[in-house]
Amino acid sequence: MEMVPTNLTPGRRPRRASRVRAAALAGVVVGAFALAACGGGTSVGGSKDIADSDSQYGFKAETQGDSQITVWVDSTRQPAAEAYNKAHPDNPVKIVTYDGNANGSNSFKTKFQLFDRAGSGWPDVVFTTDNNSASWGSFDGTGDLAAMNKGLVPDDTLSGFADGALDVCTIDGVSYCLRNDLAQNVLWYNKKLMDQFGYTVPTTWEDYEALADKVATEHPGYIVGTAGDAWTPEIYMWAAECPANDVTGATSVTVDTSDPNCVKAAQMLDKLIANKTMSTLSLFGPEFAKTEGDKVLMLPGPSWYGGSVFQGTLKTPAGEIAAAAPLKWSDASDTSTGNVGGGAWWISSHSKNLAAASDFATWVTSQSSFDGTLAPTYPAFSSAASDWVAETQKSGYYANDISEPFQQAAGEVWSGWGSAAFSQEAIWAKVVQAGMTQGKTIESLLPAWQTEIENQAKTLGYEVSK
Template identity: 70%
Template sequence: MRRRSLSVVTAAAVLLAVAACGPPNPAGSSKPTGSTGSPYGFTTAEQKKDGKLVVWVDSTRLDAAKAYQTAHPGVPLDIVTYDGNANGSNTLKTKVQLFNRAGEGWPDVVFTTDNNTASWASQGDDAFVAPLNKGLLDDATLGGFAKGALDVCSVDGTVYCLRNDLAQVVLWYNKKLLDKFGYTLPATWEDYQALGEKVAAEHPGYIVGTAGDAWAPEIYMWGGECPANQVTGAKAITVKVTDAKCVRTARMLDKLVANKTMSMLPLFGPDFAKNQGDKVLMLPGPAWYGGAVFQGTLKTPKGELAVAPRCTGRTRTRR
């Protein structure tokens, strides 16, 4: 039976986590077997030269995995689709626990949509992921990521996964409507709120954002620099929603929800496209909204959609 020396794990809502690790300990074993002189910061397991690398991805990334296989025919893969831990399913952790007891079955490469894989999977004798910045990956690869991009993949200064993408939040907007209404693009969240209030008064029914999906806090709270989700240790997270930046963002959302320019409908639900799909003046959201939302769900006509940098911190702080 082939035993893993590398395991690739993906983590985060808009990111791919890649982690390399020694296999979890077989049932009844207190330490992994294999090479004890590993230069990678963990004890590697004995490897067989044949066999396929087991790759787990969600359906969205299946084509990318297949494209990799086509481009690298010398790397045999066994590609398996699963839910990607979507909506907090916890599938990966449950499966890993079963594999730990069985002493086999661990995937080599995994994509997951959550932010906590690096934390739980790096702890204990049965750690699922291994350190990447202790010799397994070169500094040039790790240094190629933007500052802070690997924070959700790091525990106590050790990197356990790599992000697939950052899904940068931008400001999508309907240029045709914006020009028709005579509005100027907001540059700050303060401008954004003011425009939302103006839209509510002058063009009721049109919306400037949505907060009906699970990732809305990442768009607005993270965008407003709210420290509401910071990993500070293997089993610690800092949540400080009383911070002034959190409060000001929450107040902004409250006002826009109240005046109905902030939709509370799920973007991919049937009601949004049917009732508000043609009322989108602007929409802060990740880069993938272009294809998944505007092209796929809303069928926005060509020539109407435009994109700008997301709003930044406010020009002044309101009490």
């Protein structure tokens, strides 16, 4: 499933965490979104370190020329590449389609490792539906990916992206991607049902929990959320600022699932699961639409739920679904939200035409539509996002103006949830979801979650601390 939009706003606000790292995931949402992060070491085979502070690009580039560039895209992004060719007839790119690294295929890394061994064959620009490529492709790591913010892409272009949008591919202050789209979490709700039941849309997680208690008593069968998918922690744990995935360096991560913020989120989920207002079915499984699809009162989740879940999978009629700003924990100083998606464009450090590669990547990320067709997902580039949401609003599907909550959420994605080389979603599915099917509470599974994160991190060479 394609993640549908999320972010707007040229207005930026200070980040609440000083370390630069993760925010979103993106593209296809089916199983595990491999969240991104860090690298370390030298190039593949250990032959060289291509970092070069004297270079105009910040790395040792190939001899440059005006050769045609090759661009790898998935089928969903193919129209964007074709639109670029139509708009630039004198400098067309060669388009190659591949799986987009979807569903943890790891094809981007695998293919680049083969090219590294052969010493040739690299494409110039690559799109991925996940964001973990900086973990292996930085010049501090394999050396395969070009630094964007060391001279390759103008600063005024980089500043046009939503606040925090490039965190997901930034390591030690160096950004390696241009974000295609965002997927920040908001509170979706059925306005028709909320009005019918006489309920007020909550603004805090405490109010949300209290309303769930009322729903359980007054309207049994209706649900206020789901905990049946692998990205559940990216919605509830991330929003609670649970330090389960705090990437603190190229090969270091802090994990503490016993933290009070993790515990309170787990306890809330357990309570709502117990009173049957929190579904444990997968949103895209065959049973959810059949048994609970018309019973969704509220649903915290990413912006793409609007088009993909409500309009697409559940076929909820127009004029019923609305979006509200992310919920806030009362004891938190600021509102924090999570992120479920958001793809990215990467430029190869081996490109012999970096100027053309940069022009392509900046063009496709700054458009709200391609050849007259609206982009399938909400752009990470702020001006494109503004245009995108304005056009989306014209569809008449939504019961309110979604632009304000989208815009607010875009600046509230907590940067303390990192982007590591391991997949939090795969770990959650293996440990927590599996335990839930055995009747265990999420709170009781927090220690096992901790252990599995530590094991996965250490296997990949991370130093783990609490």
